[in-house]
Amino acid sequence: xxxxxxxxxxxxxxxxxxxxxxxxxxxxxxxxxVRDNELITSDTKINNGDSLELLSIVSGG
Amino acid sequence: MKxxxxxxxAVIELNYLKKAFCKEHFIDSFEERVKKHVEKNKLVDKNDKxxxxxxxxxxxxxxxxxxxxxxxGQVSAxxxxxxxxxxxxxxxxxxxxxxxxxxINYKKLSFKEGIGFSLDEICKKLEGIPCSYCGVFRRxxxxxxxxxxxxxxxxxxHNLDDEAQSIMMNLFQHGLQRFVRMGPLSGVVDNEKFIxxxxxxxxxxxxxxxxxFFIKKFPHDIWECPYMQFAFRHNxxxxxxxxxxxxxxxxxxxxxxxxxFIKKFKKTKYNIVFCEKCKEPTSSNICRACIIKExxxxxxxxxGKTKN
Ligand SMILES: [Zn+2]
Ligand SMILES: [Zn+2]
Numbered sequence: 001x002x003x004x005x006x007x008x009x010x011x012x013x014x015x016x017x018x019x020x021x022x023x024x025x026x027x028x029x030x031x032x033x034v035r036d037n038e039l040i041t042s043d044t045k046i047n048n049g050d051s052l053e054l055l056s057i058v059s060g061g
Numbered sequence: 062m063k064x065x066x067x068x069x070x071a072v073i074e075l076n077y078l079k080k081a082f083c084k085e086h087f088i089d090s091f092e093e094r095v096k097k098h099v100e101k102n103k104l105v106d107k108n109d110k111x112x113x114x115x116x117x118x119x120x121x122x123x124x125x126x127x128x129x130x131x132x133x134g135q136v137s138a139x140x141x142x143x144x145x146x147x148x149x150x151x152x153x154x155x156x157x158x159x160x161x162x163x164x165i166n167y168k169k170l171s172f173k174e175g176i177g178f179s180l181d182e183i184c185k186k187l188e189g190i191p192c193s194y195c196g197v198f199r200r201x202x203x204x205x206x207x208x209x210x211x212x213x214x215x216x217x218x219h220n221l222d223d224e225a226q227s228i229m230m231n232l233f234q235h236g237l238q239r240f241v242r243m244g245p246l247s248g249v250v251d252n253e254k255f256i257x258x259x260x261x262x263x264x265x266x267x268x269x270x271x272x273x274f275f276i277k278k279f280p281h282d283i284w285e286c287p288y289m290q291f292a293f294r295h296n297x298x299x300x301x302x303x304x305x306x307x308x309x310x311x312x313x314x315x316x317x318x319x320x321x322f323i324k325k326f327k328k329t330k331y332n333i334v335f336c337e338k339c340k341e342p343t344s345s346n347i348c349r350a351c352i353i354k355e356x357x358x359x360x361x362x363x364x365g366k367t368k369n
Contacts, residue, residue, distance in 0.1 A: 029302035032272055039072040039272060041062040041081060057271045058298070
């Protein structure tokens with residue numbers, strides 16, 4: 001299916017957030033995920049066309 | 062996933078605590094754990110005047126917000142402007158807006174005025190790692206500034222991730238002097254010139270402060286320190302997070318191990334001495350700040366080779 005990550009279209013094979021994170025090589029220790037302005041947990045089912053925002057956990061310094 | 066408390070839909074999972082929380086219970090749990098840490102370690106006394114070192118990042122602002130909420134009238138903010146172009150000027154704006162909004166007493170010091178040169182200038186002259194110079198002078202000015210503000214404690218926004226990183230960094234580099242000085246309340250000896258440092262967020266992970274910040278809709282900084290790429294800390298963080306991903310609780314365990322070890326070790330007392338040049342508290346005859354300053358001026362006098 002196709003989803004939006006940081007506004008960019010991306011094809012993914014999986015549909016559970018933790019699996020998608022693994023697939024796109026993003027460590028959940030370093031990013032939180034927001035959908036529709038809400039934080040979501042790793043077991044969340046992601047649907048075709050969903051828009052995800054990755055919040056970097058690390059501060060600028 | 063359901064909230065461990067109310068069974069509503071969770072917004073965050075904290076694997077190291079084996080818990081998940083809805084928005085409301087996450088905020089409660091976060092604040093409760095910080096408060097408990099502060100009380101358990103007796104970080105704040107009712108007569109304390111606390112100066113919070115604020116960078117404009119999520120950790121220091123969260124800490125400022127909470128301490129001001131719990132200890133109104135005892136809290137002020139202090140920012141150190143290192144002089145990092147295209148970075149610090151933005152984060153200072155965030156700080157200034159924040160303290161105005163919450164009515165918090167605020168002071169700003171700069172490397173340029175307080176030391177004589179900015180971090181950018183140091184990095185053009187000296188070859189060392191920017192963060193090590195920055196750390197030395199920032200601690201120096203925070204202590205001096207807080208003392209001038211008549212503070213009895215300086216609050217630093219170090220979270221559990223920072224703490225685990227510092228422990229590993231000092232181990233990797235055999236930095237044992239610094240190693241024994243970490244902990245929730247540092248500064249081993251009471252001395253009027255040395256203001257003790259407290260770390261209220263020490264048992265909270267970085268991920269949690271980020272989530273707290275997001276839920277509270279606080280202004281997150283999007284700017285990245287241009288010297289970050291040089292930071293050894295950056296590599297250690299990556300290493301620990303890669304490991305934590307498959308082994309929840311590793312970072313918390315590093316800090317716990319350190320604490321158990323240091324508890325025994327710290328029964329030994331230390332003396333603080335004063336820098337022969339600037340009279341600030343230090344652990345050697347001449348403080349690190351004065352040593353770097355001397356190097357800097359030496360280079361300037363000799364018009365020695367300037368780093369690009
Ligand atoms: Zn709940
Ligand atoms: Zn000195």
